[in-house]
Amino acid sequence: MRRPTRPFIAxxxxxxxKMSVWTRLNADIAHGLEEEQEGDRPEITKASGRR
Incomplete structure (x- = not known):
């Protein structure tokens, strides 16, 4: 094999x-709480018209 004429540069x-483990955990908890609060809200149905 021939010797390279130029040096290899990496x-x-x-x-x-990098995000801290605690920052990611706080974000995951906040996201879970948002989903939980959205699930607690009753939805209006077309049949009953009530909540």
Whole structure:
């Protein structure tokens, strides 16, 4: 195999800042609470017209 004429250069991409475990947990809890509150609301049905 021939010897390369130029040196090999590895480029590093800047890493995205990692999200904290606690930040992700708080976001998951908040999302779950939103879904729970939406589920507690009674919906209006066409048949009864009431909530």
């Amino acid at each position: 480029e590093r991409k800047p890493a995205a800042p």
